[in-house]
Amino acid sequence: MSLYHAFSPEDAIAYAKSITGFFAANALLACEEIGDGNLNLVFRISDPQQNRSLIIKQALPYAKVVGESWPLSLDRARIEREALEIQHQLCPELVPAIYGGDNELAITVMEDLSDYTILRQGLIDGNTYDNFAEHIGLFIATTLFYTSDLGMNQQDKKLRSARFANPDLCKITEDLIFEDPYRNADNNNFTEDIRSEAEKLWQDHALHLEVALLREKFLTHGEALLHGDLHTGSIFVTSDSTKVIDPEFAYYGPIGFDIGAVIANLLLNYAAQPGWCDNHDILQERRAWLLSTINGVWNHFEQNFRKLWDANGIDFMSKTPGYQDLYMRKILQDTIGFAGCKVIRRIVGLSHVADIDTIESELHRRQAKITALEIGKRLVKQGRMAASIAEVIEWAEAAAAKEGANV
């Protein structure tokens, strides 16, 4: 009989007290549930007098976003905690500390980041984060290099890969990103004013071919332990710090998938800009910052990954002249293709982004979707031939240049 039950605030406080040495024994603890409640409960437990706090995250046995009918394995809490522990060990500055957890209860106890802003909200609010590209580039390069066959014992990697099989969460990605947007699926979710655009996606066989190739990579290429859901809602920021959270989708997959997720979400914010900026100059400036951040994400990733490879690569054959260049080119192409898939699914698929959906003007909202689809399709279709991140910048600028006079 499982011990699992969804925590009440009182349960969360009692559990927090059981974490040795964190709160004083006689502390008066407060608790608030701060999760968005789609997949998890998130309790913030605090001792206001000592100004100490922590987070207890508990997995729910279903995905609320589609009702209780989409059951999800509670084992994802173990996967998330184990991934966080690996990532924290590799990048202690960029991942919250883990204080404990319990597999049966599906909980993880971790550092409270209440001083941080969710990057997606920070971007919607018009903020800039000039260290973000450097931080995330370092995070991606470090966590992926040291969990790949290039940077860790190749036999241990196989055993680790087995611990992160994660079928339930991968299924969400496989359906929502790599299939539903390309057919008239029940789970799709788009406004009627872009129906013709959605229908074009269902008919576009050249697009489908590239998506099929990317889907195959997602299904079969176990290159590194991915975060697996690295959108701007999984990243906390301040002006000088970045923390990556929520790796419950972690599994061994293609390296470009994580980088693509970051870039896709920056591009979605890019597409949304006219909905947030009245002032043409400010709009141009924000868009330029977003594109420069995309450029920076890739370049910091690439520089760090190559540096780790040269200094700490464990694979004799991987030191063959020319191989690293081919490998980086492949990651770039994968990154661009995956970014495109992730942009497209946020417009016509089940789950959207606030960057676009909260734009007040219907006209601007529609234009943002059109621009995003324009960029997304180009990334998917041309990613396999791309040679440089500059092409992504160019395609984003070209899509913006096509926006109507009403924007």
Place this chain on the structure above:
Amino acid sequence: MSLYHAFSPEDAIAYAKSITGFFAANALLACEEIGDGNLNLVFRISDPQQNRSLIIKQALPYAKVVGESWPLSLDRARIEREALEIQHQLCPELVPAIYGGDNELAITVMEDLSDYTILRQGLIDGNTYDNFAEHIGLFIATTLFYTSDLGMNQQDKKLRSARFANPDLCKITEDLIFEDPYRNADNNNFTEDIRSEAEKLWQDHALHLEVALLREKFLTHGEALLHGDLHTGSIFVTSDSTKVIDPEFAYYGPIGFDIGAVIANLLLNYAAQPGWCDNHDILQERRAWLLSTINGVWNHFEQNFRKLWDANGIDFMSKTPGYQDLYMRKILQDTIGFAGCKVIRRIVGLSHVADIDTIESELHRRQAKITALEIGKRLVKQGRMAASIAEVIEWAEAAAAKEGANV
């Protein structure tokens, strides 16, 4: 405390008697150990009066080929039995029946195939097997299709993949096939008369680059549950029947690896022919039969795989026009590259093939090695650009045409 102990013949008989309903309770059983003893004990238990027999295969905790210093997980007995069960279910005519087994004792009890010949020996003896290409093409296509994301539930596949992580046995492949032949490794094993050829392999960076790419596929591309060691010593034949045994190297890897193994071992026999045939016409005829068999292996594989895909494919996106052709092309290229690696390693690496090593004439033996290396290098270097199995045939013929007048 583990129950494991290496079986004596008496242990094997006692265990065989415990298999319900196979032997009569009062049967007088005979037992002989018929394994080559490198990695496993193989007992044949028979009741001569009833003309019934079975095989008990037990894994040893080390690889004897390099002394007891290379420990091997006994879990490979479970992996082998589970792989045999899956393969037997998919291809009952082409895989021995499994009667039982025990994970702690690392044993599998299975159908006796004493009426069969090991294909490698049959080929050395100058026999032809005209159904072999059709049988093995069907085996590879069926077992790989139905264990891949194309033909089985994609979530079950992830869990199955975790059960077949198989790090110990993969390590042997990674070292002996994808690394040692390309450096001056202690485990290499070649005769002095081809030292200059071996040294050329260590310096050939264009070759290393292709090997590095193939090694990466072996390490990261979990396409289907491979047999993992499908050389002609793992295949039993009669004039009209084929049985595939010994899948202890089974793991989720690139589909081309299994097909490449079959083709490589046919090519090694091809290279060895002048050592076995005095008569030019017979030599030409045997070589033509071997090349036609290689052609047949690929074509039967491809036809069956495409047929299964069209009829029983479970993946919506995989039905995109053009995708299957790209996929088959990739498998062909992988097949050729892997075949090349497997040819090369049998000449300079730790483990050789009897087809070549038992050639009596030193001159012919050396020439066979030179021809094999010539073919192997070309397969590795040009595989990534190949468009048809006909190219392999052509390269094999070209290598034969270069053989010296002394052959």
